[in-house]
Amino acid sequence: MQEPAEIQSVSRAAQVLGLFGPLTPEITAAEAAERLGLNRTTAYRYCTSLVAAGLLERGVEAGSFVPGALLLQVGAFALGRRKVVDLAPPFLRGLSSRTNLTAVLSLWGSSGAVVTRVEEDSTRAALVTVRVGTQLSFDSAQAKVFLAYHHDQLSVTRLMTNVPETQRRELERVLERVRVRGFAANEDLDGIVAVGAPVFDEHGVCAAVAAVGTERSASTAEDSSTVRSVLETARALSKELGAEYPATD
Structure with a gap:
């Protein structure tokens, strides 16, 4: 079965972009045609498009x-995301060690927060953990952080259109409180507690860091050691990324 034309076009465009590298900072349509097995007219049309x-x-x-x-903008953004993932492990280990909780780093995916790194506290008999690759629901602490601080609030509004109106209004009130306090908290029916805070780079919020445990081992109170440790970790990681951490009320 032949692929739809638009899919083939995206694939060909990606092949053209893939020709660039340290040894190929610029290219002509003729060179692209030769390396990709295209005729020159087709290669030129892709380049001009x-x-x-x-x-x-x-x-x-x-x-x-x-x-x-x-392309440079998207590349810089991708490098920024990779940078926070590379820098995060010692900060997560420090958070886990100080709180004796599981420390989690999440990035924002196409439609929500996705768990990217996890550091577990091995000293506790009962371990609460999160699987890397898990997409978190909107009511999770880290998703609330992204929704509250996301630079494109129009996209956030579109994502929330499928949420029932009553639940959406409550979530909007929660997000405003997150922006005031600088952190988000969540307690589910199974007694699992999470506290999350935003991590910033020069472009804005780039990740969310959280401590996860049971209601006996973690606290969501503003003056608790759990909240203080999560905020300190988020600020320290943001500073390492060269970002100014926003003040909270």
């Missing part, structure tokens, strides 16, 4: 193309 989309720009040499501003 990518220019129109902002993914490529015209190079200094006649007929050449270089990575565009949009």
